[in-house]
Amino acid sequence: MSTSITLKVYTKFPSELIDEKLIPLFCSGRYANYLKQVNSQDISWFAGFRNNKILCLIPFYIIKKAIFRKGVFLTSVVGLSELTENLEKEFLELVLRYLKENKICDWIQQPPNWAIFRTVPDKSIFCQFGTYLIDLQADDNIKILKKMHRDHRQHIIHATKNKAISIKRGPELINDCIEVFSASTAGKNVDLPSKKDLEDILEILPDNIQIYVAYHNSKPQSSVIYFFDKLSYYAVYAGMVSYPVEGINHLLHWQAMLDAKCDGVRYYDFVGSRVNPVPGTKYAGLKRFKSHFGGEFVEGFLWKFPISKTKYYICCCLTKLFFLLKLKWYAGDIIDQELRQIKRSEKLVKV
Numbered sequence: 001m002s003t004s005i006t007l008k009v010y011t012k013f014p015s016e017l018i019d020e021k022l023i024p025l026f027c028s029g030r031y032a033n034y035l036k037q038v039n040s041q042d043i044s045w046f047a048g049f050r051n052n053k054i055l056c057l058i059p060f061y062i063i064k065k066a067i068f069r070k071g072v073f074l075t076s077v078v079g080l081s082e083l084t085e086n087l088e089k090e091f092l093e094l095v096l097r098y099l100k101e102n103k104i105c106d107w108i109q110q111p112p113n114w115a116i117f118r119t120v121p122d123k124s125i126f127c128q129f130g131t132y133l134i135d136l137q138a139d140d141n142i143k144i145l146k147k148m149h150r151d152h153r154q155h156i157i158h159a160t161k162n163k164a165i166s167i168k169r170g171p172e173l174i175n176d177c178i179e180v181f182s183a184s185t186a187g188k189n190v191d192l193p194s195k196k197d198l199e200d201i202l203e204i205l206p207d208n209i210q211i212y213v214a215y216h217n218s219k220p221q222s223s224v225i226y227f228f229d230k231l232s233y234y235a236v237y238a239g240m241v242s243y244p245v246e247g248i249n250h251l252l253h254w255q256a257m258l259d260a261k262c263d264g265v266r267y268y269d270f271v272g273s274r275v276n277p278v279p280g281t282k283y284a285g286l287k288r289f290k291s292h293f294g295g296e297f298v299e300g301f302l303w304k305f306p307i308s309k310t311k312y313y314i315c316c317c318l319t320k321l322f323f324l325l326k327l328k329w330y331a332g333d334i335i336d337q338e339l340r341q342i343k344r345s346e347k348l349v350k351v
Helices: 029-039 085-101 141-146 150-161 171-185 195-204 248-262 282-291 309-325 334-350
Strands: 006-010 043-050 053-065 068-073 125-135 165-169 209-216 219-228 232-240 267-269 296-306
Touching: 006 085, 029 043, 029 053, 029 195, 043 085, 053 085, 125 334, 141 150, 141 248, 150 248, 165 248, 171 195, 171 209, 171 219, 171 232, 195 209, 209 248, 219 248, 232 248, 248 267, 296 309, 296 334
Parallel strands: 232 267
Antiparallel strands: 006 043, 043 053, 053 068, 125 267, 125 296, 165 209, 209 219, 219 232
């Protein structure tokens, strides 16, 4: 394969080439240090060069379990200079070839839902995915509020006038946050961090995490955990009690936007949304909630790639069996779910 890009692999973050303040947190050496301390994961960085100038970067790590080695990209491709989609695809193909030739992993699994790619390698398994971004620095607060759906705007105004509602942020809110998360996950299959998880994050990344909690009469009703850098506030984890006071969750997000804007952060990122969720499902409800804040929907792809198809198939079968023994159904990752829904839709059209 002819290429205009050369590939280099770094086992330590190449700080001599890149200022960490200019890239997303999840691509940084700080986040790598967190994963290493908590999960004993070593991260490598693939860098693309063109004409001896660094063009792009992507972090990668391996999860080892029994005989299986799963590879994970922590972000999408981070462009460090002008990067076209064609060059990005070329870079991904180079990375994939390196992983295959050096037998680094058995397959590449779906990345976290903040890692939305503009393009994908050939023969990969992929689905469309996106996220809602609000440019906090493009407009003043009044204009940002006006861009929201009328219902959201009214919820925020109403909650602002409710003296029984208060929004707080800080690491000292960890117990109240966990209380909300425990209530929101009761009887549900929702993946939220434990208190120990939060304590570890706060200890290792104290300058890159914020805990927000919304209270009604001093009782916690909603909570969001943000990872953040100069680029974005990432709403990574969120929970809410079953019957919150009207507008309290809307006000929490609005207050976080105001704080992020004041801190000079560029974007508010709702971190992931299905492109065409089935009407009436929780995913449709989430998309509607996020979209009504008036942000831009940035669309791309999530993807994965079986390198050893045999091991990938065996692991999938074992996972399904594990869930079956627990009398549960394994829904698969987002990619599996979206592709299954596309097949259902195609069958309905044929009928």
